[in-house]
Amino acid sequence: MxxxxxxxxxxxxxxxxxxxxxxxxxxxxxxxxxxxxxxxxxxxxxxxxxxxxxxxxxxxxxxxxxxxxxxxxxxxxxxxxxxxxxxxxxxxxxxxxxxxxxxxxxxxxxxxxxxxxxxxxxxxxxxxxxxxxxxxxxxxxxxxxxxxxxxxxxxxxxxxxxxxxxxxxxxSVSVEAFLMFALIFMWTPPHFWALALFMKEDYHAAGVPMLTVTHGRKATRAHILAYTILLVPVALGAAATQIGGPLTLAVAVVLNAGFVLGAVRLWRRDEVMAQADNYAAEKAFFRFSLLYLFLHFAAFLAEAALKSAGLGGW
CATH class of the missing domain: 1.10.357.140 (UbiA prenyltransferase)
Incomplete structure (x- = not known):
């Protein structure tokens, strides 16, 4: 059938x-x-x-x-x-x-x-x-x-x-709008490739050429690390604009440090390790990526609220 x-x-x-x-x-x-x-x-x-x-x-x-x-x-x-x-x-x-x-x-x-x-x-x-x-x-x-x-x-x-x-x-479009766009754009590949690491068989069965299917999990881990590192200056750059401030910068530093460390951890893992714990680190990285994006944008919102009260912003 x-x-x-x-x-x-x-x-x-x-x-x-x-x-x-x-x-x-x-x-x-x-x-x-x-x-x-x-x-x-x-x-x-x-x-x-x-x-x-x-x-x-x-x-x-x-x-x-x-x-x-x-x-x-x-x-x-x-x-x-x-x-x-x-x-x-x-x-x-x-x-x-x-x-x-x-x-x-x-x-x-x-x-x-x-x-x-x-x-x-x-x-x-x-x-x-x-x-x-x-x-x-x-x-x-x-x-x-x-x-x-x-x-x-x-x-x-x-x-x-x-x-x-x-x-x-x-x-109109501004630098701030572009950097918010770029933040999500650069975040998307490591977010979805982390999902693809533990859902590879699904994509393979469906014939979808995800990176894990065409290049394997090892290459995908390297790509996740590369894009995560490239994401850092985008996040810090957004925090340095008029929508940012000390709070946003602090949040960006902490979140990106955690994101990079998580990507390094994935890069160091092989399939024996991943299968042994049922891709626990990959699933944790995927969940953290959701929190990463939410907290970045929540920080923008909090900074705007502080600025309106005369307390935030640069």
């Missing part, structure tokens, strides 16, 4: 999708990260938006992220059915039909872009439209299945939200 036929039978099974199934189609965990980073980009900008406008902007950025998730699930339904990590997603599980996912993705894309443009400005709407296109077409349809650099280039899609939030408030 082939995985393809199992997927076809699952999607042909009669099922009345509920609200929760459609919510899962939008990748809510990814959406939460998008909302948080976009909100930080908006709030640390030097121009303040009316609370209603700010809420509206974040709402439609979130819908745009959800649209990207739905389009990604529509296109990737065949490989999602093969991978254990994704087999329970709405389409391979037979809860939402592929055509419905496509309609939801396209509909939310149009609504989010148009409404963001009306609520804020055309540059923000254009960036959101490009982000959806980049994730759904450039990453999902092209890069993901064609090159081991998929997550490196494709990481741009997840890096745009803070820049979009900044542009919603200011109407």
């Amino acid at each position: 082939s995985d393809t036929s199992a997927y076809q039978r699952a999607t042909a099974t009669p099922y009345e999708p509920g609200f929760g199934d459609y919510v899962q189609l939008l990748k809510p965990r990814v959406m939460s990260l998008v909302v948080f980073t976009a909100l930080v980009g908006l709030l640390v900008a030097p121009v303040s938006l009316h609370p209603v406008v700010a809420f509206t902007a974040i709402l439609f950025i979130a819908l745009g992220a959800g649209a990207s998730g739905a389009l990604n699930m529509w296109w990737d339904a065949d490989i999602d059915a093969v991978m254990k990590r994704t087999a329970k997603r709405p389409i391979p599980a037979g809860k939402v039909q592929a055509g419905e996912a496509l309609a939801v993705g396209l509909g939310l894309s149009g609504i989010s872009v148009v409404m963001l443009g009306l609520a804020t400005n055309l540059l923000a709407a254009g960036l959101l439209a490009f982000t959806i296109f980049f994730y759904a077409v450039v990453y999902s349809m092209w890069l993901k299945r064609s090159t081991p650099q998929n997550i490196v280039i494709g990481g741009a899609a997840g890096a745009f939200p803070p820049m979009i939030g900044w542009v919603c408030a200011t109407g």
